[in-house]
Each structure stands twice: as C-alpha cells, then as structure tokens.
Amino acid sequence: MLRFLCLVASLAFSGASQAQTAPSAAEIASYTGMHLAAHEGHVDEIKRLIASGADLNARDRVGRTPAHIAAFASNDDAVSAPAKGGADMNGLENRVYDVLTIAAVANNPVLVSLAMELGNGADLITSVYDGTALIAAAHLGHHEVVALLVAGGAPLDHVNNLGWTALMEAVVLGDGGNDHIRTLQILVDAGADKSIPDRDGVIPPESKGLRK
Structure with a gap:
C-alpha cells in the first residue's frame, strides 16, 4: 500500500512537468x-x-x-x-500529444467530436505515460468527453505504462466528486473491466454511487 501511495504522489509531481504545454x-x-x-x-x-x-x-x-x-x-x-x-490529424508533438488529447484535457467536447470526425483516432497512444485521450479525460473527470470518446471507439481497457486503465485513473486520481462518479459510471456501463489490477495487484475499489 505504501508503494501504491508513493506512486500516486510521484505521478502528481511528475505530471506537472510532463503535462501538455500550450x-x-x-x-x-x-x-x-x-x-x-x-x-x-x-x-x-x-x-x-x-x-x-x-x-x-x-x-x-x-x-x-x-x-x-x-x-x-x-x-x-x-x-x-x-x-x-x-x-x-494523428501527428504527435514532442510531449506526445495529439489534437484529440489536447481537446480532451481542455474539456472541449465540440473539439473532441470534431477531431474524431477529421480522422484523429481515439485509439492513438499518447503522452509519456503511453496512455490515451480516454485515460486523460477519465483522470480529470471530464465525463462528457469520456462519453464521446467511448462512443468514438476509444479502447476501454488500455493499460498505460503506470499499469493503470482509465477506470483506475478515475478512481485513484479523481476527487470522488460527481464528475468522477459520472465518469466511472460511463466506463462501467460501456463494459470497462473492473477486475484489471495495477502492478501491485490492486483493483479499482467500489465507488460510492456506482451502479453494480
């Protein structure tokens, strides 16, 4: 558990230096x-x-x-x-972000939809964490964007190089508020696998208000 908590703290710290830069x-x-x-x-x-x-x-x-x-x-x-x-439309800048992930992080549903319509793949591997636009949006609780990405074919159970899925990031890095609960519900309803563990064997804990 200590290792798990240290990883969360490390991610929060490193994310500040590895995030998208306008x-x-x-x-x-x-x-x-x-x-x-x-x-x-x-x-x-x-x-x-x-x-x-x-x-x-x-x-x-x-x-x-x-x-x-x-x-x-x-x-x-x-x-x-x-x-x-x-x-x-699938080009990556030096921090390994595409237009779709930029739009997902910005919580811009219109641009998310547009990017996919223009050919930006929802399954593209992005960021130094080898994640996806869906993982980025789930991490931030951007539930409307999450719903669009799910509908656009984003891989629900992609595991990034930290060993986390979108579901795991929404639980571990979320604030437990309504936005993250709605994000979790969208992922679960779409069929995200709740049994995928992280590298320490930890699975996403049940979230209050999440339907079985």
Whole structure:
C-alpha cells in the first residue's frame, strides 16, 4: 500500500512537468505563416497558405503542428482547415500529444467530436505515460468527453505504462466528486473491466454511487 501511495504522489509531481504545454507568449510572438494563422483562427489565411503550397505539418520548436496550435487555442475552424487540406490529424508533438488529447484535457467536447470526425483516432497512444485521450479525460473527470470518446471507439481497457486503465485513473486520481462518479459510471456501463489490477495487484475499489 505504501508503494501504491508513493506512486500516486510521484505521478502528481511528475505530471506537472510532463503535462501538455500550450505555446508561450514568446513562442506565439515568433510564429509566422500557418502557425500564426492557426493560433489566431484566421481560416481564410490558412486556406490561402494551403493553396500556395505551405507545409500543413510544419513543426514549431517543440513539435507542434498548426493543428496542435489551433487546438490549444480552441480555434475549431482552424483545426478543420488544415485537416481538410490533408494535414496529419494523428501527428504527435514532442510531449506526445495529439489534437484529440489536447481537446480532451481542455474539456472541449465540440473539439473532441470534431477531431474524431477529421480522422484523429481515439485509439492513438499518447503522452509519456503511453496512455490515451480516454485515460486523460477519465483522470480529470471530464465525463462528457469520456462519453464521446467511448462512443468514438476509444479502447476501454488500455493499460498505460503506470499499469493503470482509465477506470483506475478515475478512481485513484479523481476527487470522488460527481464528475468522477459520472465518469466511472460511463466506463462501467460501456463494459470497462473492473477486475484489471495495477502492478501491485490492486483493483479499482467500489465507488460510492456506482451502479453494480
């Protein structure tokens, strides 16, 4: 049990350093072309640049494409434009995040749905923890996003490199409030396996209010 609690504390600490990082003010000031248009949501400029042959998958210094930039800025139309022009919607930036996981962490159901419609796979392995958008959303109790990802075919029982599923993360890293209880219920109702243990053999404990 001590090892288990230490792992939780370690994850909380390391998560601060490994989390998604939106472009800084200095990075934004350096942007030109597609990256600048994506950040500002200038769809007509994105289309003009596409027509002129601009690189739809160009990377900034930490590997963000224009689609990543638009997702961080919650500029939905600016995500659609490069995608429809042929941009790779399953590209990962240097911290191993895709547009879908960025949207899931931001609790943006509209962008989550859009990303999947544009071809961003809900089964993509993301983050330094080898997780998924579903695990990220479950961890945070973003139940509306969790429901969308489940409906979109996200793997319910994927185990990340910490040994945890989405269900386990919602229990261990959740606050026990209504958002996490609703998240757990969605996962269980969808068929998530409650018997999958972590590396220490611990299984998700029963949560108050969770239907059998």
